[in-house]
Every structure is written in structure tokens, then in C-alpha cells.
Amino acid sequence: MVVLLALAGCEEARPAPERVPGAAPAIAVAAPVTVPTPTPADEAPEPPLSPVTSSAASPAGLAPLSPAARAALLAGPEERIVSRREHFTISNEYRHDLWFPYLRGLGGAYVGVASDQNYTLMAVARSEVGYLLDLDRQVVRLHRGYMALIAASPGPEEFLARFDEDAQATTRALIEAGLSDMSERDREDTLRFIADNRAALRDYLGTVRAARRGDQGITWLSDPELYAHIREMVAGGRLRPINGNLAGKTAMATIAASARELGLAVKLLYLSNAEEYLVYTPEFVANVRGLPVAADSVVLRTIHDRFVGWESPGDGDRRWNYQVHTLEDFQLRLDDRKNSSRTAMLARASAEGVISRVARGVSVFQRVGG
Numbered sequence: 001m002v003v004l005l006a007l008a009g010c011e012e013a014r015p016a017p018e019r020v021p022g023a024a025p026a027i028a029v030a031a032p033v034t035v036p037t038p039t040p041a042d043e044a045p046e047p048p049l050s051p052v053t054s055s056a057a058s059p060a061g062l063a064p065l066s067p068a069a070r071a072a073l074l075a076g077p078e079e080r081i082v083s084r085r086e087h088f089t090i091s092n093e094y095r096h097d098l099w100f101p102y103l104r105g106l107g108g109a110y111v112g113v114a115s116d117q118n119y120t121l122m123a124v125a126r127s128e129v130g131y132l133l134d135l136d137r138q139v140v141r142l143h144r145g146y147m148a149l150i151a152a153s154p155g156p157e158e159f160l161a162r163f164d165e166d167a168q169a170t171t172r173a174l175i176e177a178g179l180s181d182m183s184e185r186d187r188e189d190t191l192r193f194i195a196d197n198r199a200a201l202r203d204y205l206g207t208v209r210a211a212r213r214g215d216q217g218i219t220w221l222s223d224p225e226l227y228a229h230i231r232e233m234v235a236g237g238r239l240r241p242i243n244g245n246l247a248g249k250t251a252m253a254t255i256a257a258s259a260r261e262l263g264l265a266v267k268l269l270y271l272s273n274a275e276e277y278l279v280y281t282p283e284f285v286a287n288v289r290g291l292p293v294a295a296d297s298v299v300l301r302t303i304h305d306r307f308v309g310w311e312s313p314g315d316g317d318r319r320w321n322y323q324v325h326t327l328e329d330f331q332l333r334l335d336d337r338k339n340s341s342r343t344a345m346l347a348r349a350s351a352e353g354v355i356s357r358v359a360r361g362v363s364v365f366q367r368v369g370g
Contacts, residue, residue, distance in 0.1 A: 062128065062229075064236040072261040073129055073237070076254030079244045080137070087138045089197070090204045091117040093272065093302055094211070094317040097218040098362050100124050102298060102324045108267030109259040111291070113246070113274050115139055116146065116208065120219045121300070122233065123226035125268050130233060131255045132241040141190040143241035148178025150234045156221040160209055163202035168195065246271070247278055252287035265294035269327055271301045273320070275342035285334045297327035301342070303363075309350070313361030323355075325365040 065073060096117060103125040110127035112118040113134055122130050132143045152174045153159035162171045172191060179187045194201065209221040217223035220230050233239050240258075244251020259266055269291070278284060302320040305312040310321040339345040349355050354366045 062232040062236045062238060065129075065238055069262060070237045073240050073258055075261065076257055078242045078251045078254060079248050081135055081243055081245065081248075082137070087136055087193075089115050089139055089142050089201075091115060093117060093320050093322075095313050095320070095322060095361065096120050097213055098313065098322045098359070099300055099324060100218075102364075103268065106267040106296060106298070108294065108297070109262070109264040110268045110270075111255055111266055112268070112270035112272075114270075114272050115142060116205075116220065117272075118270060119230045120226060121268060121270055123220050123223075123229040126229060127233070127268065128264060129238045129259070129262065130240070131258070132239060133244050133246070133251060133255065134241075135243075135245050137186075137243050138189075138193055140241045140243045141186065141193065143239070144179055144182070145175045145190055145194050147234050147239060147241075148175045150231055151178065154231075155224060156209055156227045159227075160202070160205055160221065163198055163205060165198075168198065171198075246274060246287060247281050247284040248287075249283060253290060256287075256290045256292065260292050264292070265297055266291045266327065267294060267297050269297070269299045271299060273302045273304060275301060276304065279341045280334060280339060280345075288334055289331045291327070291331075293327045293331065295328065299325040299327050299330050301325065303342075303346075307343075310363070311361055313359075317361065321361055321363055323363045323365075326367055329365055329367065 064070075091114060099121070103121060106125040107128055108125075110118070110122045110125060110130040111133060112121065112130070115134075118130065118132055132140070134140050149159055149162045149171065153162060161167055162174070172195065175191060175194065176187065179190060182190070205221060208219045211217070211219045211222050217226070220226045242251050242255065244254075246252060256266075269288075301323045303310040303323060305319060305321060312318050312320055313322070333339045333345055333349070339348060346355070349365065356364050356366065358364050
């Protein structure tokens with residue numbers, strides 16, 4: 001979950017989407033969730049948007065970006081948004097594994113909001129670069145802190161131990177070194193936030209570490225292979241946390257231009273439930289339609305089950321419906337101004353019969369053209 005605010009603006013021309021070939025407040029910690037192993041009766045039928053079967057886009061290992069590629073990743077301005085609300089630095093979505101069949105090996109560029117759940121999704125997709133966008137600077141800074149600790153931690157256990165009480169001095173030194181490019185004020189704010197919330201973060205990350213489906217880990221901290229991919233991305237300079245608004249005028253345009261310069265399609269756009277808090281303004285529409293995409297690019301969104309007709313999986317997560325939508329189709333639907341919000345778009349798509357309920361708590365849009 002994450003809260004993002006839409007910014008009002010004037011109507012502007014929308015170009016056709018480009019397609020690319022081939023002291024801090026306390027944070028609440030959710031109780032640990034046990035994800036049950038599904039029985040045969042729980043298995044989903046073949047959905048209209050087929051699960052990914054090819055991993056051609058996912059390299060066996062990620063080399064560090066060249067200086068030119070790193071410069072392209074970091075090029076362009078971001079927004080500097082001051083947020084005085086509650087900080088959504090943890091996730092209360094527990095069944096990201098329901099999305100895994102649609103993500104495996106997608107590669108390309110990743111764009112996602114909120115906190116560390118992005119690492120799980122990027123790792124499953126074998127993303128090549130990641131843009132970690134958030135309205136809240138504290139979330140963006142937390143990504144930077146995590147990255148510094150990931151770089152110094154060979155495995156999930158070592159990473160988690162950085163939040164132990166007796167590790168505070170070492171952890172501070174590692175983060176301080178990793179954030180040496182920040183202004184002194186921003187660096188101190190980051191260090192203070194992590195120190196003040198150390199115990200809560202330790203409990204939350206411990207829950208992430210314990211998340212399994214049967215014997216298989218289903219998060220970046222419970223599956224060593226997923227952690228290894230994220231560590232490769234960190235070591236290779238392939239992640240960019242960026243302060244910005246999905247409906248803003250700067251950060252999303254920066255991401256689109258950066259991915260285009262790198263020659264990468266945005267294969268994965270993770271919105272969490274951000275659309276719940278915004279309408280599809282001309283700025284939002286232009287931002288999403290401006291992303292370079294490929295035929296297999298997807299949007300991931302969560303829909304709270306308090307909205308009628310959108311049930312949660314029940315076991316393991318009694319809150320969210322996990323939806324998969326092709327990014328090309330989303331871009332096309334945004335060009336129709338009758339789709340003025342997520343609610344309006346989903347109502348029209350449901351009436352068209354193009355959303356399949358492939359399993360309890362999982363909904364999938366059909367591909368463009370059915």
C-alpha cells in the first residue's frame with residue numbers, strides 16, 4: 001500500500017505511447033502471515049494473459065552498468081516533495097507470489113512505488129534496471145539506506161542482522177558511507193529515521209524473511225536467489241530511487257527519457273493501490289502513455305476488497321485483490337477520457353467482460369484485441 005496524490009493540471013496533447021523492441025514518526029508493523037501451500041483445487045485455470053514462460057530477457061548475471069549507462073540511469077531531474085503525512089515504509093500486501101507467473105524473466109526496466117516489495121517483484125522479473133518512485137522522500141531515502149546495507153550484506157541473514165540492537169554503530173557507519181553523495185541534512189534525516197524506527201523495521205523485515213509458500217521462500221529476503229539478484233542490481237549501479245509523483249510533471253518524464261536512452265522497455269509498472277488516491281489527470285495519462293513499452297509489459301495493481309466485487313485471496317491476505325494488466329492496454333484505455341479513474345476504467349472493462357478472475361483474489365485483463 002502507498003498513498004500518492006494527483007496534481008491538477010491543464011489539458012495537454014498526448015503523444016502515442018512509444019514501444020521499444022524486444023524525528024521520524026513511528027511505523028506500524030503487521031503481524032507475520034503464513035502463506036498456505038495451495039491444494040490442487042486452488043490452482044488457477046489458464047488465464048487469458050498467459051504466464052511468462054521465456055526467460056530470454058533475464059541474464060545469468062548482471063554486470064555493472066558502464067559509466068555512460070549509469071549516467072543515463074541517473075540523468076534528469078526529480079520532484080522534491082515535502083510529505084508530512086504517515087510514512088508508508090512497509091508493505092501490507094502479503095501475496096505478491098500470486099503475480100509471479102506473469103513476471104518471471106520479463107527483464108527490461110522496472111518502475112514501482114513504495115518500499116521493499118519492489119525488490120521481490122524486480123528479482124522475480126529479473127529486471128535490468130529499477131526506478132523506485134515515491135511521493136514521500138522518507139521512502140526514497142529508506143531505499144538508499146537499504147541499498148547501502150545490501151551492498152555490505154552477502155545474504156538475507158546478514159542484512160537482517162544490520163537491524164539488531166547491538167549492530168547500530170556498524171549499521172550507521174555503513175549507511176553513512178553509502179549516502180556520502182547526499183547533502184549532510186538529507187543524510188542525517190535518513191540516518192535518524194532508520195535509527196528511530198530500527199526495531200519496527202527489524203520486526204517487519206523479519207516477517208518478510210519468514211514469508212514462504214510451502215517450503216519455498218516468496219520474498220527477496222526468504223529466497224536467496226531473489227536476494228542475490230537485488231544485490232547484483234545494487235552492486236551494478238542499476239537502481240535509482242527517485243522522489244516524484246505518478247501524476248507530476250517531472251519524475252515520470254525523467255524515468256521515461258532515461259529508459260529510452262538505455263534502450264529498455266518498461267516491462268513492469270507496479271502501482272500498488274496508488275490509483276485509489278488519484279484520478280487520471282492529463283498529467284497522469286501523459287506520464288503513463290509516455291513510457292516506452294513492449295508487448296509483454298505489464299501493470300500490477302492492488303484493489304482493496306472493500307470495493308464491491310474485488311475479493312481478496314483470503315488465506316494469507318484478507319485485504320487485496322492482485323490484478324495484472326498489459327501496459328499497452330492500459331495506455332490505450334487512458335486515451336479514452338471516459339476512463340477518468342481506476343474505478344471508472346474497471347467498471348467499463350468489467351462490463352466489456354475483459355477481466356478474468358483466474359483465481360480467488362487474482363484478476364487479469366485480456367491482452368489487447370482480446
